[in-house]
Amino acid sequence: MTVFVYAEAKGDTVATSTLENLTKARELGDTVEAIYAGSNADAIAATLGEYGVAKVHALDTGDVLPGAIMAAALPEIVQTGDLMIFATSYDGRDVAARFSARTDAPIISNVVGITPGDDIQFETAIFGASKIVQTSFRTDKTKIALTRPKSFTAESSGGSPAEVATISMPETGAAGQAKILESHEEELEGPKLEEAAVVVSGGRGLGGAEHYSLVEKVAGTIGAATGASRAIVDAGWVPYSKQVGQTGKTVKPDVYIALGISGAMQHMVGMKHSKSIIAINKDPEAPIHAIADLGIVGDVHRVVPQLIEALEAKNS
Numbered sequence: 001m002t003v004f005v006y007a008e009a010k011g012d013t014v015a016t017s018t019l020e021n022l023t024k025a026r027e028l029g030d031t032v033e034a035i036y037a038g039s040n041a042d043a044i045a046a047t048l049g050e051y052g053v054a055k056v057h058a059l060d061t062g063d064v065l066p067g068a069i070m071a072a073a074l075p076e077i078v079q080t081g082d083l084m085i086f087a088t089s090y091d092g093r094d095v096a097a098r099f100s101a102r103t104d105a106p107i108i109s110n111v112v113g114i115t116p117g118d119d120i121q122f123e124t125a126i127f128g129a130s131k132i133v134q135t136s137f138r139t140d141k142t143k144i145a146l147t148r149p150k151s152f153t154a155e156s157s158g159g160s161p162a163e164v165a166t167i168s169m170p171e172t173g174a175a176g177q178a179k180i181l182e183s184h185e186e187e188l189e190g191p192k193l194e195e196a197a198v199v200v201s202g203g204r205g206l207g208g209a210e211h212y213s214l215v216e217k218v219a220g221t222i223g224a225a226t227g228a229s230r231a232i233v234d235a236g237w238v239p240y241s242k243q244v245g246q247t248g249k250t251v252k253p254d255v256y257i258a259l260g261i262s263g264a265m266q267h268m269v270g271m272k273h274s275k276s277i278i279a280i281n282k283d284p285e286a287p288i289h290a291i292a293d294l295g296i297v298g299d300v301h302r303v304v305p306q307l308i309e310a311l312e313a314k315n316s
């Protein structure tokens, strides 16, 4: 069986989610190949090869959204019985869903684990990740899995650059004409939330948008990224790009510091695999304390300024 991974890149840097999926793909198939929409396949072929890709099938879709085009091109490349793995990204979901609709190939989303074997088992998280379900495909068709970020650890296997095979442009009609007119870079101060070694997040317990500065100050003193619960995103205190959880970002830092966050299951699903969790919450019964390695029962307005002082003293 060949395992195809839908590869994504920003400039010449391959997305971490692609590297995670490639690492898992190596355990599952006889051969790993990649599908890529972009003009710089030659530039990323070395990285893809290092992560086990023998061949990358590439198509330059220019300023047209890749979804309809790639879904129309894939049936020429992917064979019945193969497995395709996509990250849960905008393009990944678009291509996977369109390919599934075109070919009637079954799709499983929200995958957090894949166990190799004759009958590959897919783990999916349900009820806010409080339950894990094992599923396998009973079909001869191509199988499609959409994975959640950070489900696998990216590890290079040290292979040589992947061969680049150019896909010919398929006929798509109007569906393949949706163009990207503008794109905006998210403004970022400090490290990227999904990739930071330390994340400091704030919740409704901060008491108001003006107190989010406590989160920023702690983060600033230790070079951490800043995150948030959905409650304070919905309240307009911080932008959605900071939201951690089921409908936000998944993070897996070395240290996650939660300030005034209750630990609802929808929040925890996005951060509970952090190596160490520190929680400051005045309610000893708050669920976040149950998963915290260090739980401080106290008022953020008393504890956090002292924490900042101690960190600043240590830095000076």
Ligand SMILES: Cc1cc2nc3c(=O)[nH]c(=O)nc-3n(C[C@H](O)[C@H](O)[C@H](O)COP(=O)(O)OP(=O)(O)OC[C@H]3O[C@@H](n4cnc5c(N)ncnc54)[C@H](O)[C@@H]3O)c2cc1C
Pocket: 202, 203, 204, 205, 206, 207, 228, 229, 230, 231, 232, 243, 244, 245, 246, 247, 248, 249, 259, 260, 261, 262, 263, 264, 265, 266, 267, 270, 280, 281, 282, 283, 286, 298, 299, 300, 301
């Ligand atoms: C479909 C769905 C998807 C969702 N997706 C997400 C998601 O992606 N991410 C997410 O975060 N949520 C998500 N939610 C919302 C989630 O259920 C919770 O409502 C949300 O996480 C609560 O945010 P919070 O912990 O900041 O607020 P609260 O639940 O209000 O908790 C505030 C906490 O602060 C503590 N506190 C209060 N004052 C202080 C103080 N002075 N000092 C210290 N502690 C204090 C309180 O004890 C309390 O535990 C989702 C919900 C649904 C239904």
